[in-house]
Amino acid sequence: MPELPEVEVTRRSVAARLRGATILSVAMGKPLRWPLGCEPQALAGMRIEELDRRGKYLLLMLNQGVLLVHLGMSGSLQLTDLVGPGAASPLGVHDHFELKTSFGVLRLHDPRRFGAVVFAGSLSDPVARKLLDRLGPEPLGPDFTAPQMFAAMKPHRVAIKQVLLAGRAVVGVGNIYASEVLFLARVRPTRAANLLTKPESVRLHAAIQQTLARAIDMGGTTLRDFHDASGSAGLFQNHTKVYGREGQPCDVCKNPVRMIRQGQRSTFFCSVCQAR
């Protein structure tokens, strides 16, 4: 499910309510992608000082460490009251991690369990660095520039869409937004990354920033089950130009949108608007 916009929407929906909360207890369901890395109850008593994000990782900054939360393909967070009418019910079959805090109950719901919650002593801890070090620049941050992205494409002769997904040239662009961004930039997804021209890299850079920012503003993309921590669905799925629109007329030229497979993932594009 979640690409960068969905994680950011999740972060925003949780941050204001959990900042300053003290962890009271921890409950776990089935194993996630990676082990937590500490005794669950060792988190009790720690305080959540800030909620940050790096790529698709949500970072719960604690006074004695950090929890790195990844939503995988099907994860979402839910935040409910600790007591009262809106209080959390017992853990469901797909609830695999729960933090009871003084300000509310935070749960990770993740049917496919590709998600993860990992504790590290700090962001410079090897545990955290192993996950974060390889990530490319933040698409909405100052390190992401058209020249930097152009240079990052140079070592790669594979299709540009796959390079976007790999997260080294820029982080956070997943399968939906990769198709959208390439359409907006008028670059064919199959183009060899190292053959991207400078003008194209300028267009692609702008398309990435614009598309992700817009998706965040719209609350992300809800295809089937994404919701922010308060339960609200996103709206961006109503505005995709190519993703999920195989056979439908292109917004710009009316030619049918095509679907191909690249690396076992679907790619959508317009063969006229994205001629090469």
Next chain:
DNA sequence: CACGGATCCTGATGGC
């Protein structure tokens, strides 16, 4: 290093 493919897991969907 770069690349392609298998892999983790569950649920929805479509063909027969």
Next chain:
DNA sequence: TGCCATCAGGATCCGT
């Protein structure tokens, strides 16, 4: 209705 194959928003690991 059941059964089977395929596909789904991610990302790592392994062999070449």
